[in-house]
Amino acid sequence: GAVVSQHPSRVICKSGTSVKIECRSLDFQATTMFWYRQFPKKSLMLMATSNEGSKATYEQGVEKDKFLINHASLTLSTLTVTSAHPEDSSFYICSARDFRASGSNQPQHFGDGTRLSIL
Amino acid sequence: AQKITQTQPGMFVQEKEAVTLDCTYDTSDPSYGLFWYKQPSSGEMIFLIYQGSYDQQNATEGRYSLNFQKARKSANLVISASQLGDSAMYFCAMREGDQAGTALIFGKGTTLSVSS
Numbered sequence: 001g002a003v004v005s006q007h008p009s010r011v012i013c014k015s016g017t018s019v020k021i022e023c024r025s026l027d028f029q030a031t032t033m034f035w036y037r038q039f040p041k042k043s044l045m046l047m048a049t050s051n052e053g054s055k056a057t058y059e060q061g062v063e064k065d066k067f068l069i070n071h072a073s074l075t076l077s078t079l080t081v082t083s084a085h086p087e088d089s090s091f092y093i094c095s096a097r098d099f100r101a102s103g104s105n106q107p108q109h110f111g112d113g114t115r116l117s118i119l
Numbered sequence: 120a121q122k123i124t125q126t127q128p129g130m131f132v133q134e135k136e137a138v139t140l141d142c143t144y145d146t147s148d149p150s151y152g153l154f155w156y157k158q159p160s161s162g163e164m165i166f167l168i169y170q171g172s173y174d175q176q177n178a179t180e181g182r183y184s185l186n187f188q189k190a191r192k193s194a195n196l197v198i199s200a201s202q203l204g205d206s207a208m209y210f211c212a213m214r215e216g217d218q219a220g221t222a223l224i225f226g227k228g229t230t231l232s233v234s235s
Contacts, residue, residue, distance in 0.1 A: 032220040043210065044164075044225045051220070091162060095223075107154060108214075108223050110164035 003027055004096050006111025014119055015086060021079045021114045023094035029074035030096035034108065035067075038091040047092075050077040074099075084118045091115050122146065123211050123226035131232050132201045139186070140196040140229045142211030152214045153194040154223060155185065159207040167209075170194055201233045 003026040011019050023033055031052045036044040048069055049057040056069035066088075068080040077096075081088050093113040097106055124143045132138040144153065151172045157165040170178045170185045178185040186195040198205060208230050212223040 034222045041208070041228075041230070043227045046222050046224070049220065049222055093162070093164065095164070107166040107169060109166075110156075113162040115162070 004094065004109045004111040006094050006114060008114060009112060010115045010117075012117045012119065013084065016083055017118075019081045019084055019116060021081075021092055021094070021116075023077045023079070023096070023111050025075045025096045025098075025109070028096075028098040029100070030077075031074060031099040033071060033077040033094055033096040035069065035077075035079050036093045036095065038093060038113075040091075044093065047079075052077075081116065084116070086118045089116055089118045121226075122224045123213055125211055125226035125229050127229045128227075129230045129232065131234065134203060134233060134235050135200050137197060137199045138201055138231065140198070140209050140211075140231065141193070142195055142226060143191070143193045144211075144213050145192065146213065146215050148215040150216055152217070153185070153187070154212045154214070155183070155194075155196045156210045156212060156225075157205075157207045158210060158228075164210075168196065198231075203233050203235060206231060206233045 005024045007022045033050040035047045037047050038044045046059050047062045050069045050071040052071045058064050071077040091113050095108040095110040097108050122145050153170045155167040168178050168180045168183045168185050170187045177187050182199045184197045208228045210228045211226040214221050214223050
């Protein structure tokens with residue numbers, strides 16, 4: 001089945017560091033990928049929609065300059081948390097859908113997530 | 120207004136019993152899809168079952184079935200013969216329309232605990 005690889009799985013770093021998270025679709029192409037943020041035992045909140053070859057679409061309240069998204073190819077999107085602070089600590093998870101798949105029944109495939117801890 | 124509502128923060132069930140996890144949704148789009156995902160403590164999202172707005176029959180996948188009541192806008196997940204490994208957080212999600220570029224919107228989730 002379709003696989004999405006997310007790396008790294010866990011990051012612990014000092015305040016002020018920038019952290020890059022990669023999301024790759026391994027066996028399908030995705031013109032669109034999605035980035036979610038999840039706090040412990042809470043829902044997945046959509047942060048932004050990453051579009052291949054164009055600017056990402058951010059949800060209301062998400063800082064574009066804080067969370068930089070790049071989608072340079074049909075199989076790779078990156079999320080960079082710039083100048084991270086303790087309040088950015090969270091679980092970040094990406095997902096993608098095969099752009100050739102038609103119909104609403106195609107599920108989004110999720111990466112395994114990245115646990116980000118800022119000290 | 121919330122698009123997806125899961126009113127049960129936590130549910131408890133004994134092994135081999137069935138359990139129903141509630142989900143109601145709100146949309147004016149005639150074409151939509153409803154999904155259930157399982158998230159164990161390790162964090163990965165596991166796709167369980169899908170129901171389309173135009174589907175005439177309730178979806179089933181092994182021990183999972185979806186009780187779809189379109190007029191009531193509900194899409195409850197039924198897990199039959201619960202197993203210890205079913206203990207996890209369960210999310211109901213919706214996609215409005217059928218474009219690949221439309222994200223899933225999630226409910227707040229229900230934590231299911233299965234005991235022996």
